[in-house]
Amino acid sequence: MAVIISADELKKTIPQYSPGLSETVHLESTKRADKEFYSALKLNVCKDVILMNGGAAAGKTEFLLTHLNNLDTIILDTTLSTIVGAKITIRKILKANKRPVIYAIIPVDLEPAYNAFLHRERKFSSSNFFRTHSASRHTLLWIANNYENIALNIYESTNIATKMKFERVDFVTHNELLEYLKSIQRSETDIIMYIASKGYST
Amino acid sequence: MKRTLIETDQNHPAIKAYVAAIELGSKSQYIRFRDGIWFVKTGLDKSSIKTFKTLDAAKAYAEVNAKQAKASMFVFTADGEIAERKDFN
Numbered sequence: 001m002a003v004i005i006s007a008d009e010l011k012k013t014i015p016q017y018s019p020g021l022s023e024t025v026h027l028e029s030t031k032r033a034d035k036e037f038y039s040a041l042k043l044n045v046c047k048d049v050i051l052m053n054g055g056a057a058a059g060k061t062e063f064l065l066t067h068l069n070n071l072d073t074i075i076l077d078t079t080l081s082t083i084v085g086a087k088i089t090i091r092k093i094l095k096a097n098k099r100p101v102i103y104a105i106i107p108v109d110l111e112p113a114y115n116a117f118l119h120r121e122r123k124f125s126s127s128n129f130f131r132t133h134s135a136s137r138h139t140l141l142w143i144a145n146n147y148e149n150i151a152l153n154i155y156e157s158t159n160i161a162t163k164m165k166f167e168r169v170d171f172v173t174h175n176e177l178l179e180y181l182k183s184i185q186r187s188e189t190d191i192i193m194y195i196a197s198k199g200y201s202t
Numbered sequence: 203m204k205r206t207l208i209e210t211d212q213n214h215p216a217i218k219a220y221v222a223a224i225e226l227g228s229k230s231q232y233i234r235f236r237d238g239i240w241f242v243k244t245g246l247d248k249s250s251i252k253t254f255k256t257l258d259a260a261k262a263y264a265e266v267n268a269k270q271a272k273a274s275m276f277v278f279t280a281d282g283e284i285a286e287r288k289d290f291n
Binding site for chain 1: 203204205206207208210211212214216217219220221223224225226227228230232234241243246251274276278281282283284
């Protein structure tokens with residue numbers, strides 16, 4: 001069984017937490033997740049360490065619980081939305097003599113993901129959705145550019161006819177992967193404009 | 203580049219919760235303001251938009267629909283942030 005470390009799950013251990021206050025306790029739960037993660041790196045004998053990547057409500061937790069849960073590994077359920085954070089985490093994994101493996105979940109259409117984001121139990125401001133979907137893709141491209149040896153597993157998520165589906169995307173060459181990652185880059189403004197075009201804001 | 207669909211357990215509680223959130227979103231009411239008009243969109247269907255002259259009128263319409271559907275009503279700012287939210291589920 002995988003050891004799953006999730007800031008969202010750790011929020012439930014914070015006394016003042018309620019789903020409506022997700023954003024308020026996020027910093028504290030992220031600190032706790034980092035501490036737990038670094039401790040697991042020292043104590044766990046597994047070789048691979050999985051880092052999830054993707055914006056809020058992309059389907060990361062849903063993917064890992066249905067497809068990665070049985071692996072003998074440590075999984076950090078994170079958006080990986082800052083390059084600085086990714087760099088520190090990857091260095092810590094390598095220093096622990098383990099192998100970082102990335103699983104990125106990319107929604108094909110951001111509108112259903114935004115709807116899931118608005119209606120799930122944990123409540124965040126919309127800016128969290130816009131920022132993490134932009135920044136996590138940016139970090140993913142940065143990793144591909146700077147760590148060619150790190151395995152990047154790309155999955156596209158779709159939600160059609162009340163089914164959540166994942167498609168694995170494989171690439172023949174690293175250049176092909178880079179081209180794909182460049183093609184999915186979106187600025188926060190791009191995402192705000194797209195969501196607005198679907199009738200959610202001006 | 204090759205895409206391969208992988209089997210996913212649609213009965214897993216996490217998947218069901220995600221799908222349920224989207225389904226709830228398909229019944230919710232979304233209010234926005236543009237060019238002096240208040241727009242109310244129902245769910246994912248952009249063609250379902252109704253227009254109103256005032257925010258109060260838009261909210262009154264949206265609240266009735268959201269209550270009936272046991273869904274939510276959102277009022278958005280120009281930058282996509284949530285100015286107001288009411289949950290009826």
